[in-house]
Amino acid sequence: MRSVVVGYGSIGRRHSRLLDELGCQVSVVSRRSIDHPNRYPTLRKVFEDSRPDYVVVANRTSEHAGTLEELAQLGFNGPVLVEKPLANTPISLPAGISEETFVAYNFRFHPLVNDLRDRIEGEKIVSVDAYAGEFLPNWRPDRDYRETYSAHPEQGGGVIRDLSHELDYLNWLLEGWSRVAALGGQLSELEISSDDVFILLLETGRCPAVTVHLNYLDREPHRTVRVNTTEHTLEADLIDGSLSIDGALVSEYDLERDATYQAEHExxxxxxxxxxxxxxxxxxxxxxIDAAEESASNYAWVEK
Incomplete structure (x- = not known):
């Protein structure tokens, strides 16, 4: 299969490598001069050479919408995987975009999340608390965090977008959100202009009380979700890969870092x-995300 990865930052390089390992013929679109045998300066140049079968959009978040528009103009109707989040601001999908356009919320392919999903099936859920935090300067040790897209809201940065995996898997587990109240913004002394803390309170289809804490500040990475049902307390730790029920360990997963990305491509x-x-x-x-930011600005609940 002929695949194209648009963008060659850290996530673009990962997608390129994984697709190559899966036996795809991989081309890369990058404006920079990079060390890749099939590098193209533009997406149009790729299509002029040979029409791809699969496109991965992994450039800056702020550029995703324009890339989707270009794919529609080029008449591409194959599968597209867009890195999360879909865009930095709410958008309308361009007319003609492939029906097989997906967004890379790869936690849906994490066996721990799927184990949790199976175990709460049929249970009455009372409360859910999710937490994700990691110190931004440690994310990309080879780069100054102040120069990454995460530091700049106009490039799609900010913790509520960077850690929106939590918002997606909770929406997936709990049948969608109906209203939100939130607090957050650039609250720490990190030298960034994007938000570094966001705390959301949600109502969802399956749960009346959901809290989500997201931050760029935890020096020791922390990523958990606790679910209280009328019968049990379940806690999943996505750092150590464990699932406990009522305090007793019931499952452990030793997962390679690339495993969920590979499963998504497969x-x-x-x-x-x-x-x-x-x-x-x-x-x-x-x-x-838009509603949470509105709520944080206005100190009010926002309905869907």
Whole structure:
């Protein structure tokens, strides 16, 4: 399969490597001069050479919408995987975009998240608390954090977008959000202009009380979700790969860092789309982010 990765930052390099390992013929679109045998300066140049079968959009978040528009103009109707989030601001999908356009919320392919999903099936959920935090300067040790897209809201940075995996998997587990209240912004002494803390309170289809804490500040990475049902307390730790029920360990997963990304690509290559985040679902996450930012500005609940 002929695949194209648009963008060659850290995540673009990962997608390129994984697709190569999966046996794809990989081309890369990058404005920079990079060490890749099939580098093209523009997407149009790729299409002039040979029409791809699969496109991964991994450039800056602020450039995603323009890339989707270009794919529509080029008449591409194959599968597209867009890095999360779908865009830095709410958008309308361009007319003619492929129906097989998905967004890379790869936690849907994490066996721990799927284990949790199976175990709460049929349970009455009372409360959910999710927490994700990691110190931004440690994210990319080879780069000055102040120069990364994460530091700049106009490039799609900010913790509520960077850690929107939590918003997606909670939406997926809990049948969608209905209203949100939030606090957050640039609150620490990190030298960035994007938000570094966001705390959300949600109502969802399956749970009346959901809290989500996201930050760029935890010196020791922390990523957990606790679910209280009428029968049990379940806690998943996505750092150590463990699931406990009522304090007792029931599952452990030793997962390679690339495993969920690879599983996501394999699902697309095998046309097994059931677990993938659709563009429409990703737009709903963008709506939630927009509503949370509105709530934080106005100190008020925002309905969907």
């Amino acid at each position: 699902a697309i290559l095998n046309e097994e789309y059931g677990r993938l985040c659709t563009a429409e679902e990703a737009l709903d996450i963008m709506g939630l």
